[in-house]
Amino acid sequence: MNPDIILLGHGSGGKLSHELLDNLIVPTLSGITQSDQNDAAVIAAQEGRLAFTTDSYVVDPIFFPGGNIGDLAIHGTINDLSMAGAEPLAISVGLIIEEGFAVEDLRKILETMRHAAQDADVKIVTGDTKVVPRGKADKLFINTSGIGVIKHDLTICGRNAQIGDKILINGNIGDHGIAVLASRDGLELESDIKTDSAPLNGMVKELVEQLGEQLHTLRDPTRGGVATTLKEIALQSQVEITLSENSLPVSDAVGGVCSILGLDPLFVANEGKLLAFVAPEAAEEALAVMQKNPHGGQAAIIGEVTALADGKVRLKTAIGGLRAIEMLAGEQLPRIC
Amino acid sequence: MNPDIILLGHGSGGKLSHELLDNLIVPTLSGITQSDQNDAAVIAAQEGRLAFTTDSYVVDPIFFPGGNIGDLAIHGTINDLSMAGAEPLAISVGLIIEEGFAVEDLRKILETMRHAAQDADVKIVTGDTKVVPRGKADKLFINTSGIGVIKHDLTICGRNAQIGDKILINGNIGDHGIAVLASRDGLELESDIKTDSAPLNGMVKELVEQLGEQLHTLRDPTRGGVATTLKEIALQSQVEITLSENSLPVSDAVGGVCSILGLDPLFVANEGKLLAFVAPEAAEEALAVMQKNPHGGQAAIIGEVTALADGKVRLKTAIGGLRAIEMLAGEQLPRIC
Numbered sequence: 001m002n003p004d005i006i007l008l009g010h011g012s013g014g015k016l017s018h019e020l021l022d023n024l025i026v027p028t029l030s031g032i033t034q035s036d037q038n039d040a041a042v043i044a045a046q047e048g049r050l051a052f053t054t055d056s057y058v059v060d061p062i063f064f065p066g067g068n069i070g071d072l073a074i075h076g077t078i079n080d081l082s083m084a085g086a087e088p089l090a091i092s093v094g095l096i097i098e099e100g101f102a103v104e105d106l107r108k109i110l111e112t113m114r115h116a117a118q119d120a121d122v123k124i125v126t127g128d129t130k131v132v133p134r135g136k137a138d139k140l141f142i143n144t145s146g147i148g149v150i151k152h153d154l155t156i157c158g159r160n161a162q163i164g165d166k167i168l169i170n171g172n173i174g175d176h177g178i179a180v181l182a183s184r185d186g187l188e189l190e191s192d193i194k195t196d197s198a199p200l201n202g203m204v205k206e207l208v209e210q211l212g213e214q215l216h217t218l219r220d221p222t223r224g225g226v227a228t229t230l231k232e233i234a235l236q237s238q239v240e241i242t243l244s245e246n247s248l249p250v251s252d253a254v255g256g257v258c259s260i261l262g263l264d265p266l267f268v269a270n271e272g273k274l275l276a277f278v279a280p281e282a283a284e285e286a287l288a289v290m291q292k293n294p295h296g297g298q299a300a301i302i303g304e305v306t307a308l309a310d311g312k313v314r315l316k317t318a319i320g321g322l323r324a325i326e327m328l329a330g331e332q333l334p335r336i337c
Numbered sequence: 338m339n340p341d342i343i344l345l346g347h348g349s350g351g352k353l354s355h356e357l358l359d360n361l362i363v364p365t366l367s368g369i370t371q372s373d374q375n376d377a378a379v380i381a382a383q384e385g386r387l388a389f390t391t392d393s394y395v396v397d398p399i400f401f402p403g404g405n406i407g408d409l410a411i412h413g414t415i416n417d418l419s420m421a422g423a424e425p426l427a428i429s430v431g432l433i434i435e436e437g438f439a440v441e442d443l444r445k446i447l448e449t450m451r452h453a454a455q456d457a458d459v460k461i462v463t464g465d466t467k468v469v470p471r472g473k474a475d476k477l478f479i480n481t482s483g484i485g486v487i488k489h490d491l492t493i494c495g496r497n498a499q500i501g502d503k504i505l506i507n508g509n510i511g512d513h514g515i516a517v518l519a520s521r522d523g524l525e526l527e528s529d530i531k532t533d534s535a536p537l538n539g540m541v542k543e544l545v546e547q548l549g550e551q552l553h554t555l556r557d558p559t560r561g562g563v564a565t566t567l568k569e570i571a572l573q574s575q576v577e578i579t580l581s582e583n584s585l586p587v588s589d590a591v592g593g594v595c596s597i598l599g600l601d602p603l604f605v606a607n608e609g610k611l612l613a614f615v616a617p618e619a620a621e622e623a624l625a626v627m628q629k630n631p632h633g634g635q636a637a638i639i640g641e642v643t644a645l646a647d648g649k650v651r652l653k654t655a656i657g658g659l660r661a662i663e664m665l666a667g668e669q670l671p672r673i674c
Contacts, residue, residue: 007668013560013606014665018569037573038494039417039556040390042487046383053377054429054482055465058473080376092391094480096433128392128480132672136395138473143431143465145391145482150379157375219376223350232355236374269350328351331344335469 011131066194086148348468423485
């Protein structure tokens with residue numbers, strides 16, 4: 001495409017916009033033909049309840065080890081739908097591009113978005129592109145919204161955590177946050193840490209099929225990390241959660257960087273992890289489902305719901321103490337997603 | 338809420354984020370209780386095809402005569418769903434806020450969003466909030482995505498314009514673009530021109546019910562204006578469209594400003610207008626439906642589909658000439674929506 005940077009006119013809705021859409025964005029993302037482009041996508045009738053979610057991505061930098069803002073956005077929306085027990089059906093992509101952004105970078109990002117969607121068997125069906133003048137945005141922001149279909153009658157939500165439930169996570173925590181942080185200008189952290197960004201719809205489908213009503217709550221611990229997410233669920237379900245520090249899976253690399261920087265991995269963002277609350281008798285089966293999945297090799301049972309309470313999370317520390325866990329205060333790592 | 342400006346920590350996903358959500362955003366937008374906040378909203382099963390659309394709003398300034406970025410975003414998504422012949426069901430709201438943005442301005446904008454949604458009988462069911470550092474965005478960007486339900490078997494789309502179709506618009510053109518332009522810093526245009534931003538779902542529902550299969554194509558002429566939108570449809574349906582300049586409804590005020598600035602109202606954005614292509618025998622009925630609607634007082638028949646062709650739009654000028662109409666070239670009015 002010529003020119004090789006994005007111009008304000010690419011957001012005009014006119015001739016340049018159509019060239020950008022027809023030559024780059026639409027063929028790369030979806031393959032919808034020009035004659036089928038309308039203001040809204042039309043989707044066949046569905047059986048089952050619908051799930052609907054939205055997320056805007058403003059991650060800085062937009063390219064980081066293991067991924068970029070594009071596949072992060074697709075995975076994030078797939079995962080939010082999955083946490084409602086839904087199978088992702090269709091995704092929308094809203095781009096806000098800063099004037100002067102390199103067309104080649106845009107192409108790379110759109111290509112990873114398409115691949116991420118294909119890998120999870122979900123279609124990108126509609127989109128929107130805006131361009132703002134230099135200095136009015138930071139390179140590229142992406143909104144992805146998604147529709148999913150809930151093909152069962154289970155109630156999987158934050159209010160449904162129950163006393164005795166075991167709490168599982170599908171692997172090491174903190175990888176995404178530390179990968180993004182380590183790739184920022186000015187920070188010279190040598191590490192091989194990559195984002196854990198991944199689609200979890202396959203794993204959720206298996207959990208739903210295998211566990212049925214024994215699966216109570218699912219949530220992905222993104223911004224705010226595992227600690228904040230568990231605190232949210234404890235508040236919603238009005239329970240007390242007790243975590244075991246010894247059981248928390250953290251890679252040596254992430255643990256090392258966290259020590260150097262004074263960060264607690266419990267508060268660092270993940271983008272390919274889920275927390276599952278399951279009836280105690282189903283915990284081993286849930287663990288086995290996770291461990292068989294490509295995104296669950298390091299899965300572990302990390303705690304349980306120990307009492308009815310006004311939304312409490314406690315950590316049994318490695319040396320036997322009990323520490324109260326609150327939500328992330330302030331801003332630990334801005335623009336992590 | 339305290340503090341009275343948005344801080345980076347309001348986007349952390351942690352404690353400050355939850356305070357902003359619980360005290361301002363969620364109660365103002367939707368009234369969903371805290372215990373029901375999950376990663377995705379769950380919506381009852383629907384009968385009929387679904388429509389799905391997304392739009393990001395980056396309008397500058399964010400407040401302008403007759404509206405602001407918030408109701409503009411809600412109307413825009415309602416209208417995009419309506420143009421597929423769908424009844425709007427649920428809307429998502431993704432906010433990207435610049436650090437330092439006034440909480441009071443945010444509150445005003447959220448309130449108009451809620452009212453706009455209520456007026457059109459559509460629910461805001463899910464959302465996302467990001468905060469970026471000062472200078473990394475321009476005050477506030479809003480993404481709205483929407484799901485609609487198509488409760489009929491009609492095919493209303495850009496490919497369906499047919500020879501002989503009459504083309505109607507529901508009122509004066511160019512109001513939105515000129516209202517936003519006139520409110521920009523540095524431009525001292527004295528005018529009473531207000532945005533035409535409005536929800537068109539009610540009008541579309543009546544058109545669908547009254548016209549049935551005689552209703553072929555609907556599209557709202559936003560960025561790029563009536564000219565660009567008609568060119569899109571001409572290309573999609575492979576037809577020639579002939580417009581009559583004498584029939585184009587333009588207010589004296591908008592016509593005046595356009596003359597001063599050298600703008601053509603045919604290329605100026607609208608946010609409460611639709612173009613309808615209808616079978617010729619249904620044109621008068623469609624006109625009557627529009628004129629009875631609160632948003633259609635100035636409705637007019639402005640042209641027709643005159644031939645099969647490779648996507649052509651012609652304007653019969655007031656003095657009897659014929660002028661070829663192309664898409665908007667370059668960027669006439671940046672950040673108009």
